[in-house]
Amino acid sequence: MKAVILFYSTNQAIWAENELKSHELSCRLISVPRHLSSDCGYCVQIDAEDKEKATDILTANKIEFEKIEIL
Amino acid sequence: MLKDRTEGGVIYFDNAATSFPKPQCVSEAVMHYMTKIGANPGRSGHKMSVEAGRIVFKARKSIAALFGLRNPMRVIFTSNATEALNMAILGVLEKGDHAITSSMEHNSTIRPLHEMEKKGIISLSIIQADKTGILDPDKIRKAIRANTKAIIINHASNVVGCIQPIREIGKICRENGVIFIVDCAQSAGIVPIDIDQDNIDILAFAGHKALYGPTGTGGMVIADRFDFKRIKPLKYGGTGSLSDKIEQPDFLPDRFESGTLNVAGLSGLLAGSEYIRHRDGGIERILEHKTELQKYFIQKAEMLVEDFCCFSSAQLPSTGVVAFKLNKFSVSEIAQILSDEYGIMCRQGLHCSPLAHQTIGTFPEGTLRFGFSIFNNKEEIDFAVQALKSISEGKQT
Numbered sequence: 001m002k003a004v005i006l007f008y009s010t011n012q013a014i015w016a017e018n019e020l021k022s023h024e025l026s027c028r029l030i031s032v033p034r035h036l037s038s039d040c041g042y043c044v045q046i047d048a049e050d051k052e053k054a055t056d057i058l059t060a061n062k063i064e065f066e067k068i069e070i071l
Numbered sequence: 072m073l074k075d076r077t078e079g080g081v082i083y084f085d086n087a088a089t090s091f092p093k094p095q096c097v098s099e100a101v102m103h104y105m106t107k108i109g110a111n112p113g114r115s116g117h118k119m120s121v122e123a124g125r126i127v128f129k130a131r132k133s134i135a136a137l138f139g140l141r142n143p144m145r146v147i148f149t150s151n152a153t154e155a156l157n158m159a160i161l162g163v164l165e166k167g168d169h170a171i172t173s174s175m176e177h178n179s180t181i182r183p184l185h186e187m188e189k190k191g192i193i194s195l196s197i198i199q200a201d202k203t204g205i206l207d208p209d210k211i212r213k214a215i216r217a218n219t220k221a222i223i224i225n226h227a228s229n230v231v232g233c234i235q236p237i238r239e240i241g242k243i244c245r246e247n248g249v250i251f252i253v254d255c256a257q258s259a260g261i262v263p264i265d266i267d268q269d270n271i272d273i274l275a276f277a278g279h280k281a282l283y284g285p286t287g288t289g290g291m292v293i294a295d296r297f298d299f300k301r302i303k304p305l306k307y308g309g310t311g312s313l314s315d316k317i318e319q320p321d322f323l324p325d326r327f328e329s330g331t332l333n334v335a336g337l338s339g340l341l342a343g344s345e346y347i348r349h350r351d352g353g354i355e356r357i358l359e360h361k362t363e364l365q366k367y368f369i370q371k372a373e374m375l376v377e378d379f380c381c382f383s384s385a386q387l388p389s390t391g392v393v394a395f396k397l398n399k400f401s402v403s404e405i406a407q408i409l410s411d412e413y414g415i416m417c418r419q420g421l422h423c424s425p426l427a428h429q430t431i432g433t434f435p436e437g438t439l440r441f442g443f444s445i446f447n448n449k450e451e452i453d454f455a456v457q458a459l460k461s462i463s464e465g466k467q468t
Contacts (some may be wrong), residue, residue, distance in 0.1 A: 009312040009325050010113035011144060014121075014128040029124075041311050042116040054374025062142065064322065 001048040005058070006032065006066040010041040013063050017044050023057050025050055036069055081414040082451045083128075087229050087257060087392045087442030088418055089279045089286055093343065097283055100342035104335050111331055113311035123334050130341035131324075137282075137344060137354075138274065138292055139265035144323040145293040148332055152256035153179035155275035155291035155381065158327060159252045160184060160223060162302035163273070168220035169194045171211060171249075173233070175204050176225050178423040180254055184223065194218075200430050203384055204233040212243045221250040226274075226310070227258035230427040230440065231383040232365060232392030234262055241270025250301070256289075260347050261361055261390045263354045267438045272297045281357075281390075281444075283347065284340030287333050299323060306330065357445055361391030364443040368393055368452045376459045382431045382438060391443035394431065397463050402439050405462060410438075413458040417441050 007013040013029060020027045027046045036043075046054050048070050058065055075189030083091045104126065110119035112127045141144065149155045160183045164170055168386040170193050172184055176305030181197075188195040196214045200206045211222060211384045222244055237253055244251035253274045255264060266274060271294060278288030293299045300321065306317045320326055347357065369385035378398040383389065396402050406419035421428050421437040428434040439456070 008320065008322050009310070010124055011131075011324055012127065012322075014124045018128065018132075029121045030117070040456065041113060041314075042121060 002071045003046050003048040003051055003068055004030070004033065004036065004071060005044045005046065005054060005068050006037060007041075007043060008066055012063055012065065013042055013044055015061075016058055016065065019057055019061050019063065020044065020046070020054060023053075025054060025057070026065070027054075048055060077432050081416055082088055082445065082447075082455065084415060084417045084441040084443065084451075084455065085446075086444035087232075087280065087390075087422075087440060090281065090283050090444050093285070093339070094282050094346045096342040096346055097285070097339040101285060101339040108334075108338075112334055114331075126334060126338050126341060127294060127332060130337045130344070133341055133344040133348065134276070134290060134292065136196070137259070137264075137348060138151075138276075139267055140292060142299060142323075145295065145299070147291040147293070147324050147327040148337060149289050150287050150292060150333065151279070151289040152254065152275045153289075155289055156180050156252070156254055157183050158222075158291050158305050159273045159275060159302065161187070161305055162316075163221050163250055163252070164193050165186040165220070167218060168192075169196070169216050169218045169350045171196045171198060171214050171219060171222045172222055173197065173206050173211075173235075174199045174208070175228050175230075175233075176223070176424070176425045176426060177229055177254065177256065178425070179256070180223050180225065181426060194221075197426070200312055200429060203387075203433060204228050204231045204427065206235050206240070208236055208239045208243055211240055212247075215243075215247050215249060219247070219249050221252055223252040223254070225254045225257075227255075227262060227392075228424075228427060229257045229392065230422050230424050230438070231394045231431060232257075232361075232389035232442075233384065234258065234388055234390065237271065238269045244272070245270050250297075257390050257392065260344075260354065261357055262388075263358070266280035266292060266294045267296070273302070278336070278340040278343070281347070282340060283343030285336045286351050288336040288340040291327065293323070299326065302327070304329075332396050335391050350445070358388060358447060361443055362388050364447060364449070364452060365389045365391050365393055368441065368443075368456070370393075371452065371456045375456055376463050378463055379459065382433060391447075393441045394433065394438040395441075396433070396436075396438050397459065400462065402437055405439055405459075407457075409458060413455075415458060
């Protein structure tokens, strides 16, 4: 099962991708699924089981995100 | 370089205006973006757009590391230091505020401030530097009033290369709750800067000078501790974020970065910034090299060129910028001869800094200016001193 982390800005999404990868978390940038947002940018897809770990990493680095949605 | 010159090449001493040559990795990075990536960052989810976004992020991270900044989103890219200074000055100051600046400022600072003063929006105090261009922090402290909102200071002079005691001035700002804005156009990449330790709130940098990026790059850097909402945005528009809303986003960097970025330029800036950060000896060695070249040129010219008159110091640490003239000739005449007959590129005149030239006593004619880069060497300086000697003695080639 996958999850996506939504951000207010694509800049934050790329920053998050950078940090998650440096912690060896499997992730990739994808276009934001239309049913989740009307925005035109991208989000970070992770394995749903990594949700808590990803939250910890983002919080520790003060990377703001909107929410994490299980797909 | 000297060998190239004899084959029709040049000696480039106009690095304080913009650096040349750039490291090869800089032009390669620009070419890579132009030919392989090309897309608009942050606007679409396709691979090329994401790749462009990654370049911009890496550039932000590199610049953040250069200034000891923790949050890379606090690096706001602009087209040059002038735009960054305008963003900071016009974004921070409001009706009824008092601002303090110095007599060594570039027009990129003094013009927006003067404009605001002329319109009756702010009152302005200009602190006089001494003849060498150095400011006395105590004079700044004494100029602070109850309504002083910001102090804006040029870190390193684009005219004489002197370096201001910004840490001390920043401390005064902190003690008095005043915003400290620093123009690092000439110092970024030459003088080690730590935005927190140096007590800076907002700094402006040029990407195309001592960071060796392409022209059209620069930025405003906001300290981690500074409330960025105290800066009003000057530009509004598309950010690729919150596209369902017509309000400008209030988060960073989107609050200040509307419109498509200069990604080709930022690709080069990233390469340039990484190049100097990872050079042997780091920024500290660059400052030593510049100071050494400045001292070497001044001492040699004073020894060999009879009417050489110098306005920069051969003793103090400096950014490798020397203001000088030959008393018997006009500065424009010499600059033309140096370019046409010796292939030496330099700048003459007032260097967009009328107040600085008034301070050192060279207004309105101005001076010649040599600005050295990491790629210049003593052999080139020897050649230039011989050229000046020949001109001075009326023995042009």
